[in-house]
Amino acid sequence: MIAGTANGDRSAFATLYEVTSPRLHAICLSVLKDRPEAEEALQEVYIRIWQGAGRHASSGLSPMTWLITITRNRAVDRLRARTSRPTSSFTEEAASAGPAETGSDAAGSHAQKHKSLDECLVQLGEDRAGAVRTAYLEGLTYADLSARVDMPVSVARNWLRGSLLRLKDCISQ
Structure with missing residues (x-):
């Protein structure tokens, strides 16, 4: 299926997607913990697979290992990008700490x-x-x-x- 995808065979790519997407989506979801973001990451993964299928043979990896590596790397990249920008998790954590820990107490x-x-x-x-x-x-x-x-x-x-x-x-x- 990957070789067919490398040759531009849309049918092979569709079959590859049907067979592998549940597992690759689960990987994205386990890393990102956010379904919409996992779905976006999965879409980016399949774009990379379509564009890079010709490089699979030179990677030396089994087909599924190659797909999982691409998926995990993309999900981790998105996770790192998310954690490098400010999020509301700190404020949510401080709010869940209760009224006894507010302001500098919560930060401490x-x-x-x-x-x-x-x-x-x-x-x-x-x-x-x-x-x-x-x-x-x-x-x-x-x-x-x-x-x-x-x-x-x-x-x-x-x-x-x-x-x-x-x-x-x-x-x-």
Whole structure:
């Protein structure tokens, strides 16, 4: 289907879309956590696939890995663009903190939470803290993480689970 798409075959592209769009949309949604933005990202992904299908053979990746890589990278780019501009999440978080934490109290509490999280991440060690950050802040899948740190997916999943449990214990202290 990718080879057909590279040759401009619209039927092959339509079939590729039908077969892969549910999984690629799920990836966009898991990274972006916003359905309309995930749908926009998916549209951009398929434009990139249409335009770059000829480069797939030179990438050395399996077809699905190539598609997932394009999708995850596009979603993460959108996420980074979103987080680089001001959002209302801080004001929503401050509002949900309740009336006891307003103004500088809320900002101080927010800063304390971040400091506490950073201290707990340091206790995990650089490799595990980096894995937690990339998996949960950048939307890396277990498969992507296992490839990055060169370990089986089941080990990467258990590694992250253990790290999260240690973080939970540390933060609750």
